[in-house]
Amino acid sequence: MIDKRVASPAEAVADIPDGATVMIGGFGEAGSPIELIHALIDQGARNLTVVNNNTGSGEVGLAALIKAERVSRMICSYPRTANSTVFPELYGAGKVELDLVPQGTLAERIRAGGAGIPGFYTPTSVGTPLAEGKEHRDFDGREYVFERGLVADFTLIKCRTADPYGNLLFNKTARNFSPLMAMAGEVTIVQADEVVTAGGIDPECVVTPGIFVDRVVEVANPQQESDLVRRGVSYP
């Protein structure tokens, strides 16, 4: 009876408002929910805070969202990658803010947010500019910095297989941040290469249990960022 499927990416992202914080899964192109991002561009929400490890490449997917000036703030660990020109340009022009977070701290902050942990201590970044101004504390003779949990209004992720309850399986290194972001999103929206019937996923192998998922949209044969970039596609 429970069925989280929605008909289209457009329907799935229809209610994301201006000013929302949106976590977007993916590490580089692996796991990037291109179709959901493109639907979000079409939908028109502005002034978004986006959490992703990178800032997209070419002029598709996340890079296209940034190019359309819908993103006012990026929280990421690595805003420079091959074929990444959009973000550097807008950042240089002061049109988008950057909150740079070490990759493991970013992952842990997202997990903490999803797990109801408001904050934790980590050794990462101690003694570097990224720890400046942050609370420090000594435990057993080693220094740590305090970091806050991170949550989002919406999470957009891609997976290989979903069922109607929202149980998810991922594909290889396309898993990356997505299971964490599913936990941390108030509303988690998933595009799945395939949706199988309940029982079609082995309960021992479920990576993201359905409780973390709100909407599932099947996108068979999703576009791949590197293909689009190679073909010089610019969205929209």
Added chain:
Amino acid sequence: MIDKRVASPAEAVADIPDGATVMIGGFGEAGSPIELIHALIDQGARNLTVVNNNTGSGEVGLAALIKAERVSRMICSYPRTANSTVFPELYGAGKVELDLVPQGTLAERIRAGGAGIPGFYTPTSVGTPLAEGKEHRDFDGREYVFERGLVADFTLIKCRTADPYGNLLFNKTARNFSPLMAMAGEVTIVQADEVVTAGGIDPECVVTPGIFVDRVVEVANPQQESDLVRRGVSYP
């Protein structure tokens, strides 16, 4: 070439010294590594601090270890269960200390320990006797208590399937604390119902990656606590 298999439970636990902190997997009997615990009893280490959700039942497994007065301190969430008489008796006689931790806090402390997080804040136990004397802190108008990560010198767990690298699959709700304790143990020792060759476990389904595992011993047809208790077995 890497092969973490050892020949027997006795060999696997041979170097656990007096005074060690030992995490033992299992929730009630589900996932309890009975054969490893019995080998530890035979081995003779004393004055152990043991971390487990419960305190065992009957006079086998963890209960037998406690009965043999090898455990000076238990860290657990629920030291009372059906057929649990050994711990109450020794606790009443002042022969074993109890550190009572809420179940979710215990799980998160173990995960934190394994993940290099020295401490975190949680809402659990605020306003209760278990939060007394602990550091409190307000985040966004809600009160939290500070909890420390927890690590162990040795971890003993049971799983369904292992490979020579130490990749593990568990069985249903026998998974419980074991993957966390595998992370938090300086030396993690696993008894597996079966050991398959490398490649015999789907990389997408691995629950505990081999990096968290040091020794694997195959124990085909492991004993089940409830069977032993029903048969009135007392170990040794």
Added chain:
Amino acid sequence: MTAIGWTRDEMAERAARDIPDGSYVNLGIGIPELVASHVPEGRQLIYHTENGLLGMESLPEGAEGEPELINAGKKRVAAMRGAAYFHHADSFAMIRGGHLDLCVLGALQVSEKGDLANWSTGAPDAIPAVGGAMDLVAGVKRIVVITQHTTRDGEPKLVTECTYPLTAPGVVDRIYTDLAVIDVSDEGFKTVELAPGVDHAYVAERTGTHLINGIGP
């Protein structure tokens, strides 16, 4: 059990009626477990057990079950099609992170501010045991209690201040007793519904603090 008022199954049925379709629910041990048998036709609830299963089901009649497929009360259970297993940190991430919609628990005492005491009588010789109770009440979105209105000795369980050690302060939203359905409102306990044959005065007499009549005469 009182001679008048709802039976245990009727209390569970009354609680089940309030649970929206599609809710993720954790049921405590005792009367709360009965809720699963009384979900109205046409609704599906998904049951979480904190020892690592989403999609728990009761064992089919006559089934023996498996020692490694158990619930938080360590009873053997089954898993539905579409279930998921996970470890304890993920399980309590669901709880603490506010992903569960409802937790149904038993109680020793509930205060008019919603304080819950359900893990310890504070007796000096008792061995303390808390399990996942404090995590559940701190994390789950809505906390409801099913309990007899009074103890076996006739002492009120709904009180001004809990005398037993708290599980958490200010967490209970609603209470289903054998006599009434009672909300913890900003003003205190307030009746939502009375069991057949019971009037407000009867319930108020058995309540250890002021009981607002939320229904009318």
Added chain:
Amino acid sequence: MTAIGWTRDEMAERAARDIPDGSYVNLGIGIPELVASHVPEGRQLIYHTENGLLGMESLPEGAEGEPELINAGKKRVAAMRGAAYFHHADSFAMIRGGHLDLCVLGALQVSEKGDLANWSTGAPDAIPAVGGAMDLVAGVKRIVVITQHTTRDGEPKLVTECTYPLTAPGVVDRIYTDLAVIDVSDEGFKTVELAPGVDHAYVAERTGTHLINGIGP
């Protein structure tokens, strides 16, 4: 590249020789990646990539690979038999929790106290990007650096104090350059081995601080 001293592959080979059988290793981008090609016969290392794979392998010659099976540098890779995939929080739990034995990284500068600068030149117009570098050096048990001994302009990379922003203070254990293998000892930089045809004075001249002769004349 200097005319004398070790080539990139020789530096990688020299570093590989020091890695014990069975180590769990994370290799940074650049020369560190070459280490995997030079592991001595009879040893097996398991490679971790922070984007969620333990048991990474290079793509077989001529293979195209898959866009969703990549390494931290976003290059397509393969997975060995017995590999495991996991999410980013688990991946960095391995790193931060001290479960990796060795991390081999490039460097902009290393100080004689083991401070590492390898993520930013601090140029005001550069877009800062850190990735997983700070997590790796804070968490992995042993940190070694492979780098040319000097910059292209001949500036020393081994210095008294880093002028570039730090990745972490006091973390580097050993440095493999084209000229020498150098330990970060309690007393400062100390040679462990010199490249063929290079003497201590030659290396010391190209080092931005005191270099202890750990080998003898």
